[in-house]
Amino acid sequence: MIVAVGAYFGVDVIYARRVLPGVQFLEIDLGGRTRSQAVQLISKRVDGLPLGNIRLEFEGQSWEMDPNQFGFELDGSKLADEAILVGRRGQFAQRLSERSFALVGTHQPIVSETDLVHSFNRPKLNQYLSEIGSRIVKPQRDAKLTIKNNRATEFMADQAGQTLDMNKTVELIARNLLNPAPIVLPITTRPATVTLAETNTLGINTLIARGVSNFTGSPRNRRHNIATGAAKFDGIIIAPKSIFSFIRALGAVDGSTGYLPELVIKGDKTEPEFGGGLCQVSTTAFRAILNGGLPVVERRNHSYRVAYYEPPGTDATIYQPYPDLKFTNDTPGSILMDTYIVGNELHFDFYGTDTGRTIEMTGPYVSNITDYPEPIYIDTSTMPVGGIKQVEIAHRGADVVLYRKVYQNSQLLYNDTFKSHYIPWPAKYLRGVEEANKVEADLNNVLPTEAGQEQTNLPIE
Incomplete structure (x- = not known):
């Protein structure tokens, strides 16, 4: 020294x-x-x-900025x-x-x-940052919850306001022109004045689970049924210690309840029926149940893999009166379901009491993959002679397993294994001929090829 x-x-x-x-x-x-x-x-x-590019980052978003363009x-x-x-x-x-x-x-x-x-x-930089700020901004929002007959008739979760702090951002850029490290954009927040917990005494105070699925490529009728079915669950309140039945809450499925005919899986057939597409709703709810660490009482996978529900093993099929999707609200408070659609994504949000649970999911693991069966051609006189229209897409068979561990206060609460068996499924085509038996099929309700493909990069068990 x-x-x-x-x-x-x-x-x-x-x-x-x-x-x-x-x-x-x-x-x-x-x-x-x-x-x-x-x-x-x-x-x-x-x-x-x-000067080298500067990387601006915020919550998974990033922008490459060239400082030379701003002098x-x-x-x-x-x-x-x-x-x-x-x-x-x-x-x-x-x-x-x-x-x-x-x-x-x-x-x-x-x-x-x-x-x-x-x-x-500075003016040019401000314009550039304003465009970024428009993708970051969140309006301040106070919580609202009105309940009638054990259902939320008005619901809005609280949200803190969020804006990009322009002055601090400019300062950070100016200070770090020679620093290769990315810049995390600074924000200004304004908390809500009314929180969700302040609107009720049921323990509904925070988001505890979310499920999301994608229905890109769905025909018009299927989209309609998804929106109609999801609305049936919007605002439902599930009491503590109760078992929730998807089928019971869904009610009747027909033209009188707002549904349109669409393809559904029935045994070894895919046929147009009222409510086709509702399994998109049950699948999304199942994913919220999984992510929330809630106990699953009843669940069954589809007969074959469906591109809308990939990855495999995370789907749940329903059909009146069976199979059903059931789970238990084992939290200390009530659970409120909030359903909504953003673009081609369906969301199920569960609001309730934060239990401090952590969820550990591994998989899905795929095994025993079997190839497509030979395609099937069905002759029909309802199409132009020589015309061919695909009405069902081929699917590989497979066994899938998904593991879930639920921890609370560092203690293992549930150790679940979800198994799914998918049968191989042939592609089916209608083929136009001069004389043949009439085939009942709505060609506007055919599953399009742009609906997506099976995921092939999954781990093999």
Whole structure:
């Protein structure tokens, strides 16, 4: 320590008003230079220096920004001042540490705490950041919950307002022009004035689970049935310790309840019926049940793999009066179902009491894969002669297993295994001929090929 302190004070004498040895800017050695000499060297180096892209990040989103498009110019005087300060700022320990690095020639100027920019196009940068801000902004929202006959007739979860802090963002960019590390965008938040917990005494206070599925490529009737079916569950409140039956809550499925005919899987056939597409709703609910760590009482997979429900093993089929989808609300509070559609995605959100559970799911694991059967052609006189129309897509058979462990307070609460068996399914085509038995099929309700494909990158068990 005596030697170090002696060296510490000796440096002050030898390098008074000069940059300490070992300090560099890019590849320029600034050690021993006066401020004016450092300014001259740095200014010459940064004049016209192309700056590398800066990566801006926020909650999974990212943007690559080219600072050269906004006229950023480094300030040689400020960089020289920064170099002079190395080993001369902060508390004794910081100064000693910086000087130790400088004396062995391994120190680069610390530039993260100062604005090194001489000039830039602020209006242009503001416009660019405003576009990013529009993808980050969230409006402040107070919670609303009105309950009639044990169902929410008005519901809105609280949400804190969120906006991009433009001034801090500009400051971070200016300070980090030479720093390759990504910049996490700063935001300004405004909490809601009314929280969900303040709207009720049922323990409905936070989001406890979410299930999502994608129905891209669905025909018009199927989309209609998905929206109609999902609305049946929107606002339902499930009491603690009760078993929820999907079929019971769904009620009658026919034209009188707003459904349209669409393809459904019945045994070894796929036929148009009222309510085809409702399994998209039950599958989405099943995923919320899984993610919430709730006990599954009853669930059955589809006969064959359906592209809308990939990955396999995470689907749940329903059909009046059986099979059903059932689960238990084993939380201390009630659970409120909130259903909605965003684009081609159906969402099931469960709101209730946070139990502190952690969910660990592994899989799905696929085994015993069997290939498609030979395609089947059905002759019909209801189509132009020679015409061919695919009415069912081929599917491989497989066995699938999904494991779920539910922990509460670090203790294993549930250890579940969900097994699914999918049979191989042939492609089926209608083929137009002059004379044949009439085939009952709505060609507008055929599953399109753009509905997606089976996932093939799943682990094999």
